[in-house]
Amino acid sequence: MNHLLEGLKSAGMRLTPQRVAxxxxxxxxxxxxxxxxxxxxxxxxxxxxxxxxxxxxLNVLKELGLVHTLGDAGDGMEHYDADLxxxxxxxxxxxxxxxxxDEAMVSAIQQTVEERSGYxxxxxxxxxxxxxxxxxxxxxxxx
Numbered sequence: 001m002n003h004l005l006e007g008l009k010s011a012g013m014r015l016t017p018q019r020v021a022x023x024x025x026x027x028x029x030x031x032x033x034x035x036x037x038x039x040x041x042x043x044x045x046x047x048x049x050x051x052x053x054x055x056x057x058l059n060v061l062k063e064l065g066l067v068h069t070l071g072d073a074g075d076g077m078e079h080y081d082a083d084l085x086x087x088x089x090x091x092x093x094x095x096x097x098x099x100x101x102d103e104a105m106v107s108a109i110q111q112t113v114e115e116r117s118g119y120x121x122x123x124x125x126x127x128x129x130x131x132x133x134x135x136x137x138x139x140x141x142x143x
């Protein structure tokens with residue numbers, strides 16, 4: 001989480017309790033939250049928090065390359081991921097849940113790409129879209 005806070009400081013942003021809390025959620029979350037999800041999670045703790053603060057903080061972190069955006073998960077919202085390690089994201093097109101799927105082969109692919117291209121890869125993401133087991137079961141049962 002310190003790298004997120006250091007990034008905000010280097011961008012000239014004050015480390016307010018709200019911004020620290022936004023970074024904490026990004027660092028700890030495995031749910032790939034949207035700005036709205038972060039806002040609603042923090043609102044009880046920070047009643048004066050504005051949605052603009054959440055978006056501005058996320059945009060700075062994104063511009064600094066400290067978070068990735070996953071784009072639309074079928075819900076019209078941009079999802080954020082602070083895990084920059086190579087991994088696979090699985091997106092359910094029905095319930096819009098996004099989960100990480102760690103696969104050792106992704107690191108091996110990154111190494112091969114670096115060796116063959118000369119690039120120093122700073123992050124990678126592979127996204128698969130489909131139905132999660134819960135939605136598949138609901139669909140199979142006619143719900």
